[in-house]
Amino acid sequence: xxxxxxxxxxxxxxxxxxxxxxxxxxxxxxxxxxxxxxxxxxxxxxxxxxxxxxxxxxxxxxxxxxxxxxxxxxxxxxxxxxxxxxxxxxxxxxxxxxxxxxxxxxxxxxxxxxxxxxxxxxxxxxxxxxxxxxxxxxxxxxxxxxxxxxxxxxxxxxxxxxxxxxxxxxxxxxxxxxxxxxxxxxxxxxxxxxxxxxxxxxxxxxxxxxxxxxxxxxxxxxxxxxxxxxxxxxxxxxxxxxxxxxxxxxx
Amino acid sequence: xxxxxxxxxxxxxxxxxxxxxxxxxxxxxxxxxxxxxxxxxxxxxxxxxxxxxxxxxxxxxxxxxxxxxxxxxxxxxxxxxxxxxxxxxxxxxxxxxxxxxxxxxxxxxxxxxxxxxxxxxxxxxxxxxxxxxxxxxxxxxxxxxxxxxxxxxxxxxxxxxxxxxxxxxxxxxxxxxxxxxxxxxxxxxxxxxxxxxxxxxxxxxxxxxxxxxxxxxxxxxxxxxxxxxxxxxxxxxxxxxxxxxxxxxxxxxxxxxxxxxxxxxxxxxxxxxxxxxxxxxxxxxxxxxxxxxxxxxxxxxxxxxxxxxxxxxxxxxxxxxxxxxxxxxxx
Ligand SMILES: Nc1ncnc2c1ncn2[C@@H]1O[C@H](COP(=O)(O)OP(=O)(O)OP(=O)(O)O)[C@@H](O)[C@H]1O
Ligand SMILES: [Mg+2]
Numbered sequence: 001x002x003x004x005x006x007x008x009x010x011x012x013x014x015x016x017x018x019x020x021x022x023x024x025x026x027x028x029x030x031x032x033x034x035x036x037x038x039x040x041x042x043x044x045x046x047x048x049x050x051x052x053x054x055x056x057x058x059x060x061x062x063x064x065x066x067x068x069x070x071x072x073x074x075x076x077x078x079x080x081x082x083x084x085x086x087x088x089x090x091x092x093x094x095x096x097x098x099x100x101x102x103x104x105x106x107x108x109x110x111x112x113x114x115x116x117x118x119x120x121x122x123x124x125x126x127x128x129x130x131x132x133x134x135x136x137x138x139x140x141x142x143x144x145x146x147x148x149x150x151x152x153x154x155x156x157x158x159x160x161x162x163x164x165x166x167x168x169x170x171x172x173x174x175x176x177x178x179x180x181x182x183x184x185x186x187x188x189x190x191x192x193x194x195x196x197x198x199x200x201x202x203x204x205x206x207x208x209x210x211x212x213x214x215x216x217x218x219x220x221x222x223x224x225x226x227x228x229x230x231x232x233x234x235x236x237x238x239x240x241x242x243x244x245x246x247x248x249x250x251x
Numbered sequence: 252x253x254x255x256x257x258x259x260x261x262x263x264x265x266x267x268x269x270x271x272x273x274x275x276x277x278x279x280x281x282x283x284x285x286x287x288x289x290x291x292x293x294x295x296x297x298x299x300x301x302x303x304x305x306x307x308x309x310x311x312x313x314x315x316x317x318x319x320x321x322x323x324x325x326x327x328x329x330x331x332x333x334x335x336x337x338x339x340x341x342x343x344x345x346x347x348x349x350x351x352x353x354x355x356x357x358x359x360x361x362x363x364x365x366x367x368x369x370x371x372x373x374x375x376x377x378x379x380x381x382x383x384x385x386x387x388x389x390x391x392x393x394x395x396x397x398x399x400x401x402x403x404x405x406x407x408x409x410x411x412x413x414x415x416x417x418x419x420x421x422x423x424x425x426x427x428x429x430x431x432x433x434x435x436x437x438x439x440x441x442x443x444x445x446x447x448x449x450x451x452x453x454x455x456x457x458x459x460x461x462x463x464x465x466x467x468x469x470x471x472x473x474x475x476x477x478x479x480x481x482x483x484x485x486x487x488x489x490x491x492x493x494x495x496x497x498x499x500x501x502x503x504x505x506x507x508x509x510x511x512x513x514x515x516x517x518x519x520x521x522x523x524x525x526x527x528x529x530x531x532x533x534x535x536x537x538x539x540x541x542x543x544x545x546x547x548x549x550x551x552x553x554x555x556x557x558x559x560x561x562x563x564x565x566x567x568x569x570x571x572x573x574x575x576x577x578x579x580x581x582x
Binding site: 051053072073074075077078082083085089090091092093094098101102103105106107111112113114115116117118119121124160164 | 441442444445446447448449450452453456457459460461462463464465466467468471474
């Protein structure tokens with residue numbers, strides 16, 4: 001197995017609390033790897049370190065065989081590490097289309113171009129429109145992002161991550177706060193994406209996780225409690241005891 | 252092109268600006284041409300500030316420093332020309348083809364290190380650092396005894412444009428300034444809608460997301476800061492020509508504050524707004540004190556108490572300032 005992303009004994013402390021506690025994790029090229037765990041387990045903290053917003057106190061992060069532990073956020077993104085935020089993070093005063101066009105532009109190369117109207121640049125607009133269609137927001141292209149409904153903002157959040165042409169998608173609860181229909185659509189979309197891009201998915205919705213994941217890592221208090229296929233995780237006694245017990249009965 | 256409300260307003264404004272010198276002659280008030288030129292100069296400075304303030308979200312409280320630097324380029328080279336001395340081995344000059352571009356360059360060059368350091372911070376610290384740099388430059392100019400120190404430099408002639416123009420004539424100077432302002436507005440319009448403009452606007456909206464998308468945000472913000480500094484320097488060259496004077500007070504923090512007021516008053520994050528803001532503030536400054544003195548002698552010098560409520564009202568009821576009201580902006 002070639003790991004696209006690996007962490008080695010990663011530690012991140014907030015005061016006395018180790019939010020990431022000696023975590024070694026491998027995400028294989030092409031897989032959809034789910035990261036689950038109770039509230040406060042350190043999932044977002046891990047994503048923050050992988051994306052580069054947080055600097056680990058100990059350990060290393062390797063992306064595509066390269067040590068990126070101290071690489072700034074934008075450089076990691078340029079290398080193909082894209083993230084979506086648990087708390088929606090979009091450009092409120094831009095239209096939905098322009099939000100995605102800005103993501104396309106980030107991927108398209110340097111932006112020291114001062115004269116041409118970017119709103120009429122087909123190299124930005126066409127791919128942006130295609131991504132919007134793909135996440136189901138095609139009809140909302142010209143709506144200001146701040147006027148979108150919550151579920152639509154979540155779709156836009158994913159569209160922006162996708163539009164940067166990533167090699168690894170870090171998705172932090174993409175379905176948070178979505179209604180059942182929107183969630184189902186998101187699951188379908190992730191199924192489509194699966195295989196075309198490597199995904200690390202943080203999600204509380206166990207139905208979605210077990211339907212989508214190739215492998216699952218269970219995080220508890222910053223530690224890897226168990227890693228394996230969905231079947232292995234489902235039958236792991238430690239996992240059942242610590243976390244899944246009730247939630248799994250439903251699956 | 253459909254005649255939308257903003258377009259009609261723009262056309263009327265432009266026509267009024269074109270007609271002003273003729274009207275001033277007609278009603279025998281030539282002073283209005285000079286006042287008009289001063290408004291256009293400050294408009295240029297305010298537009299340059301709004302590029303970073305309104306579009307880039309960088310609250311620079313030291314923008315007047317770059318205006319002052321541009322003015323001093325004109326003043327210092329004038330002084331050397333006047334007494335025949337040299338500066339770093341170069342003779343002084345009043346040639347506008349040389350001096351005006353130099354003023355732009357000096358503004359941009361000064362903005363480079365100041366921006367590079369200030370942009371390590373944001374929010375209130377950014378405001379304070381830009382203010383501190385501007386005050387340092389203010390005291391530096393105060394200490395330049397060779398160039399008049401506190402008293403500054405009085406110019407006896409405007410920049411010359413051999414073989415092209417004679418801006419000693421107030422009306423010619425007015426139209427040159429108007430032409431430059433319109434050019435800067437067109438450039439600004441292209442810039443804010445270009446790829447570059449989208450990056451700085453995106454950084455204002457959500458800098459964290461911009462970084463996550465892969466943008467080295469600071470680099471673009473610095474470029475915008477430097478462009479704005481250059482344009483402010485050019486405005487400074489024009490200001491020196493408009494007033495025939497340069498002095499440290501051009502760099503004073505209160506001048507930077509005036510520029511911010513112009514931007515907010517006229518419409519932050521718009522290009523025409525700062526022009527209207529500059530016109531409003533200078534017209535208020537020109538006529539309100541007189542009116543107040545007429546009502547009650549001696550109150551005129553406190554005219555700025557009128558400004559406070561006006562600003563407050565605009566901020567509360569019209570987030571895009573005067574231009575927002577005129578153009579019928581929804582937000
Ligand atoms: N910036 C911070 N400063 C201090 N403590 C923090 C900070 N960020 C997170 N924590 C703490 O670290 C722990 C892990 O938080 P984190 O947000 O990573 O959990 P999570 O697994 O994403 O939870 P959730 O499922 O609720 O999103 C929590 O106890 C949290 O309170
Ligand atoms: Mg979280």
